[in-house]
Amino acid sequence: MLEYRAEIALWALSGVLPLIMLGVWQGSGAAQRAGLTQAQLSHYFVAAFLVRQFTVVWLIHVFEEDTLSGKLSPYLLQPLQPLWRYFAAHLAEQATRVPFVLLMLLGLALLNPSLLWWPSATQLLLAAAAIWSAFILRFLLQTLASMLCFWSERAAALDRLLLIPYLFLSGLVAPLETFPEPVRRLALATPFPAMVDFPARLLCGEPVDVAKGFAVIALWCLVLALPCRWLWCRGIRRYGAMGA
Numbered sequence: 001m002l003e004y005r006a007e008i009a010l011w012a013l014s015g016v017l018p019l020i021m022l023g024v025w026q027g028s029g030a031a032q033r034a035g036l037t038q039a040q041l042s043h044y045f046v047a048a049f050l051v052r053q054f055t056v057v058w059l060i061h062v063f064e065e066d067t068l069s070g071k072l073s074p075y076l077l078q079p080l081q082p083l084w085r086y087f088a089a090h091l092a093e094q095a096t097r098v099p100f101v102l103l104m105l106l107g108l109a110l111l112n113p114s115l116l117w118w119p120s121a122t123q124l125l126l127a128a129a130a131i132w133s134a135f136i137l138r139f140l141l142q143t144l145a146s147m148l149c150f151w152s153e154r155a156a157a158l159d160r161l162l163l164i165p166y167l168f169l170s171g172l173v174a175p176l177e178t179f180p181e182p183v184r185r186l187a188l189a190t191p192f193p194a195m196v197d198f199p200a201r202l203l204c205g206e207p208v209d210v211a212k213g214f215a216v217i218a219l220w221c222l223v224l225a226l227p228c229r230w231l232w233c234r235g236i237r238r239y240g241a242m243g244a
Contacts, residue, residue, distance in 0.1 A: 016049065016104075017052070017167075017172055017173070018045045018046070018048040018049040018052060018172055019045060019046070019049050019108075021045060021172070021173050021174065022041070022042060022045035022046070025041055025045070025174070026038070026041070026042075035177070036175065036177065036178070039114070040204075040206070041175070042114065042115050043115075043117055043204035043205070044175050044200055044201070044204050044206070046108065046115055046116065046204070047127075047199075047200040047201070047203040047204040048171060048172055048196055048197075048200040050101070050131075050200075050203065051131055051134065051195075051196050051199045051200045051203070052172065052196065053097055053101050054094050054097070054131050054135060055131060055134050055135045055138050055195060055196070055199075056090075056093075056094075057090060057135070057138045057139050057141075057142045058090075058142075059086050059090070059139065059142045059143060059146050060142050060145050060146040060149070060155060060156050060158070060159045061156050061159070062086060062089075063086065063146040063149055064146070064149045064153075064154075064155055064156045067149045067150065067239065068149075068153060072239070076236070076239075083143060083232075087139065090135075090139065094135075117204070117205075119203060119204070119205060120205075123202060123203065123205055124203075126202050126210060127199055127202040127203035129214075130198055130199035130202050130203075130213065130214070130217075131199045131203075133194075133199075133214065133217045133218075133221075134194060134195045134196070134198070134199050134217065136217075136221060137191060137194060137195060137217050137220055137221055137224070138195050140220075140221055140224040140225055140228060141162070141191065141224055142159065143224075143228045144224055144227060144228050144231070145158045145159055145162065147228060147231035147232060147235050148231075149235075150231075150234075150235030150236070150238060150239055151235070151238075165190065165192060166192050166195070169186070169187040169190055169192040169193065170187075170192035170193055170195050170196040170197060171187075171192075171193055171196045171197030171200060172196050175197070176188075176193060176197050191216075191220040191224075194213065194216050194217045194220060198213040198216075198217070
């Protein structure tokens with residue numbers, strides 16, 4: 001159990017990329033040229049850090065291992081759809097992150113109190129709903145990629161490929177306002193900004209179209225859920241492992 005908790009702490013520390021980017025942007029002066037104040041920049045990257053912590057999805061790696069080893073076989077004999085089991089595991093992992101995230105926020109407060117702020121109750125509730133929605137969207141995206149495990153033994157490589165547009169188009173490495181207009185339009189045509197930029201802007205109190213943001217997430221969830229269901233039904237028919 002101690003080893004498991006240590007692993008959770010390392011996972012939480014691995015999500016500090018937004019805080020690293022904050023240090024990069026603070027020293028560059030590019031934020032001012034993009035029309036962002038120092039406070040806006042700091043609050044955005046801290047909010048992106050929090051969003052990142054609670055939208056982590058690692059489904060494809062576990063699902064690939066279970067399909068290759070045959071662990072999926074007994075799950076298929078149970079009345080609960082196996083994907084719900086993985087979904088619940090992600091929720092449990094998020095709960096274990098809370099104390100580590102609080103400790104890191106406390107460290108930020110001690111180093112530089114101006115990095116933190118108190119969101120209003122409305123901002124906090126809307127941001128929590130947006131983070132939860134972003135997590136569901138990212139879970140569906142990785143579920144879609146995980147379905148390839150029925151046809152390939154190295155489907156997890158696709159997740160590493162998806163990581164590149166996720167990092168650069170979601171708002172993790174830079175606020176979308178700082179992107180050139182063609183790149184910004186390209187980013188908004190993908191689901192990635194809804195996974196980080198939208199909930200982060202809500203949390204830090206930036207002006208954002210709330211209704212449009214949630215509508216975009218709902219639309220992308222629908223777009224991803226339908227092929228996920230179709231690929232699951234097709235994949236199960238050809239799944240074969242020890243004991244299946």
